[in-house]
Amino acid sequence: MFDKLFEEYKHLPKKLLDEVREESELNRLKSDEVKKVLKRIEKEYNSAQITSGEAIGIITAESFGEPGTQMILRSFHFAGVSELTLTSGLARLIELFDARKIPSTPTSTIYLTSDYNKDPNKAKQVAVSIKQTTMDEITEEFVCNLTQQRVEVILDKKKMRDLKITENYLEKTLSEKLKKVKVKQSGDKIIIKPDGKEIALSDVYQVKEKIKELSIKGIKGVNQVLPIKQANGEFVIFCDGEDLGSISEIKGVDIKRSICNNPFVIAELFGIEAARNLIMDESTNVIKSQGLDIDVRHIMFLSDVMTNTGKIRGITRSGITSEKDSVLARASFETPIKHIINASLIGEQDNLTSVIENVILNQAVPLGTGLPNLVAKMKDGAFKSKKK
Amino acid sequence: MSNVILNEKYMGVVDDTDKFINDIIERRRTGKIPNNLNICYNKEFDEIHIDTTKGRARRLLIVVKDGKSLLTDEYVEKILKNELTWDQLVKQGIIEYLDAMEEENTYIALSEDDLTDEHTHLELSPITMLGITTSLIPYSNFGSSSRLIRGSKIQKQSLGLYASNFLIRMDTDVSILNYPQKPIVKSFMHDVIKQDKHPAGQNVVIALMSFSGYNMQDSIIINKGSIQRGFARSTYFRPYQAEELRYSGGLIDEIGIPDKEVKGYKSEKDYRLLEKDGIVYTGAKIDGDSVIVGKTSPPRFLGELEEFSITASTRRESSVTIKHGEKGIVDMTLVTENDEGNKLVQVRVRNQRIPEIGDKFASRHGQKGVIGMIIPHEDMPFTETGITPDIMFSPHSIPSRMTISHLLEILAGKVGALDGRYVDGTTFDSESEESLRNNLFKLGFREDGTETMYNGITGERYDAKIFVGNMYYLKLKHMVANKIHSRASGRVQLLTRQPIEGRGKGGGLRVGEMEKDCFVAHGASLLLKERFDSDKTILPVCEVSGLMAIHDIRKDIYISPVVGENSDVSNIELSYAFKLLLDELKSMCIYPKLVLKSKY
DSSP states (O other), rough: OOOOHHHHTTTTTTTHHHHHHHHHTTTTTTTHHHHHHHHHHHHHHHSSSTTTTHHHHHHHHHHHHHHHHHHHHHOOOOOSSSSOOOOOOOHHHHHHHHOOSOOOOEEOOOOOOOTTTTTTHHHHHHHHSSSOOOOOGEEEEEETTTEEEEEEEEHHHHHHHHTTTTTTHHHHHHHHHSSSSSEEEEETTEEEOOOOOSOOOHHHHHHHHHHHHEEEOOOOTOEEEEEETTTTTTTEEEEEEOOHHHHHHHHOTOOOOOOOSSSHHHHHHOOOOHHHHHHHHHHHHHHHTTTTOOOOHHHHHHHHHHHHHSSOOOSTTTTTTGOOOOOOOOOHTTHHHHHHHHHHHHHHHOOOOOOHHHHTTTOOOOGGSOOOOOOOOOTTTTSOOOOO | EEEEEEEEEEEEEEEHHHHHHHHHHHHHHSSSSSSTTTEEETTTTTTEEOOOOOOEEEEEEEETTTTTTTHHHEEEEEEEHTTHHHHHHTTSSSSEEEHHHHHHTEEEEESGGGGGGGOOESSOOOGSOOOHHTTTTGGGSSSSSHHHHHHHHHTTTBOOOOOTGGGOOOOOOEESSSOOOOOOOEEEHHHHHTTSSOBBBEEEEEEOOOTTTTTTTEEEEEEEEHHTTTTTTTTEEEEEEOOOBBOOTTBBEEEEEOOOOBBTOOOOOTTTTTTTBBBTTTEEETTTOOEEOOOOOOOHHHHHHHHSSSSSSOOOEEOOOOOOOOOEEEEEEEEETTTTTTTEEEEEEEEEEOTTTOOEOOOSSEEEEEEEEOOOOOGEEEEEEOOOSSEOHHHHHHTTTOHHHHHHHHHHHHHHHTTTSOOEOOOTSSSOOHHHHHHEEEEESSSTEEEEEEEETTTOOOSSSEEEEEEEEEBSSOOGGGOOOOOOOOOBBBOOBBOOOOTTTTTTOOOOHHHHHHHHHHHOHEEEEEEEGEEEEEEEETTTOOOBBOOOOOOOEEBBTTTSOOEEEEEEEEEEEHHHHHHHHHHTTTTOOOOOOOOO
């Protein structure tokens, strides 16, 4: 309707413009009214922008640091009450910003496709197929038959029925997963015999120990699943483990919406932008759960810094700090001797363009009042050059 | 069959464990074995431990037999009639002392009503779980435990009469409260430890109200009239000492007024307070740099003396002066000798401390605060009867900290002051709130302790009824006079040329890492540069080699360490600390080359 008008303001974010368009259509605004609105929005948008020379890095750091000190004092934890324990509070925040490869409590939230997500039984069915089942869980007894040099596995029929595991499936997966053994089915037993002519007794025992821990179904690392009905009536599965790749192969899983709490897994599966969003969401959750309030823009900025190269880099000496241009800036963070020696070996030059190196030299930091220089237009002859 | 261990040494084996233990305990109770022996059975290791060593903390308990306390009413009556003493009770095995080890084998009832057949002992009273300082807090069973701990700690910091012979003592950093009082609201412990012989606070009229905004957070407002009447005045003592040390070669320090030839002689004015023997007279007013004990030391190096000096004796001045920034009156001087027989002079300086803004005060309930404002008597709010409070305390300090005991003490203090009696506030066993309220009502006041008050400045009546009462207030040893510190310029460190550290030496106030971040976050770069200018230097740098050049002042030429005399040298302004960094790098065989460029 107001296409021409909106064309004028296309330097504003699309989301803002779309909102204005929607609202003005809803409220049947006239063209000049929309113009007024857009003018005002432009003004507000410009005044909300950061001016050049603003120390956003340090402001962000302080915005995290100040409430962070309170987090140590206040960190409350649920001592083993809930079924899924989660690292929360400061520990989780440090883990996120340090970009640890494996979080201390990997968890996933799995959304289901529309034909599965309404029915609790179907959701449960998916949950069961995600959950890792070990041999130990469906077995009544492991018997080491030493005279015949084999292991006899007496199965728990009831458990197997619940988990929908058949004897044939079991025989198949066992012979696939175990090497150098013969797997045979006889009645409600499964007999496993190590290969080879001379079998030591210890081999039999080792095989027995091995099959105890053997995963026969589900995804590795997923020990707990929790289907939960959400407010909109949709069923969602909360589970531990982070192997979204394998989970996506299970029927009924809507991988497009499912997430886990490891940015690295997300970055690999969905790309770096998704990982940035995950870092933002996870840190926002931690901060909110502690009853603190940090402006989103600080969190956005931090996530941007961590991901802007296409790889996730933590705020550590091996992460973003190692990529600073200035030798002095790197040396002033951690392991100074290492940085100074390496810089001297290749003859690195420090151009003193950032904050900390100028503080060390006691020069004006190129920020705020230290940024502008006086440029005066001189009359001819007012300034005589020495070279003349 | 159990092993018997006596004082951590293996002694032997007994067959019937229970009988053995019971026998020993029975004999101890009847007095056949000394009562300082404790016995304990460790079931896990099947060991009987007997301990008679000294240094074990032991506590007293009433012995219980067949679910009945041995301390019957008969005994209680006898005790009340003064016919029975404590020692007799212990001797008769009615009360016994247990150490932590023997306590493991017991089952102790808290009150007589709880007693069952299984119980072996009975607590004398629940207050035995509190220590001395904690039981000094009145109505403490109405407060929260964390505040109780703080209250106990605070009482240890209060000023009072710490020792009655303080006049002849030479204690460091002590204060005496000038007019200490007994508390109106006491607990039994005040009588037990004879607190009236060494009181540690004063009873004040306190109003729970905000006024003029100067008692926000934990600060308090004090009535200037109260201070002028002597409230919370204290005297601060600090001893100084001078010793005649002996050095090798038979040389010795000399206490006396230094000669004018002495190296480092101050000025005649500084020695004016000394008497002939080189020690100040008692009663001398001291401030600034004046000397308390005049002293000279022998020259530091003997060789120096022979080669360069014409006169034979150039002794060094080493007089004792008062601590930087302090003042006072000489209270006592003492001449004695130390362990090695050297002459030792001690001088005690006294300083009266009148409460000022920043001094720390506390009630006994962990409610501490500093003076935020001193308000003239005539401006203070007053009640109908014309009472003005001594202290105004913010009511916001109460809800979150849940110190109900604080409120009860005010109420009880009010009753005590008006009725002319001491109120018992012993934990678990205090005069009830109801009785206090009734008493207050009978005295003609509102039973809840609140009163109508009027603004002292405008005379207007306050809409709210203000809670006013009496309470025991403590002046704590943290006084601003001992902590205040500021500096514009002063001594610097030799190595870094940055200001030295510490209040005592007149050091600088550090703008630290996080403070620096604040300057940067505000974009105040030039101000930050100015703040960090304390160690700025002008450094000549050779433009070719990028190294520090040498400035030969006599010839006024610059010499580059690489290029030599004829090089382009520019003077650069930077921090001395960075110059040190460059030097350190050079010492590590790293060539720090400065590339110079005009900034403008």
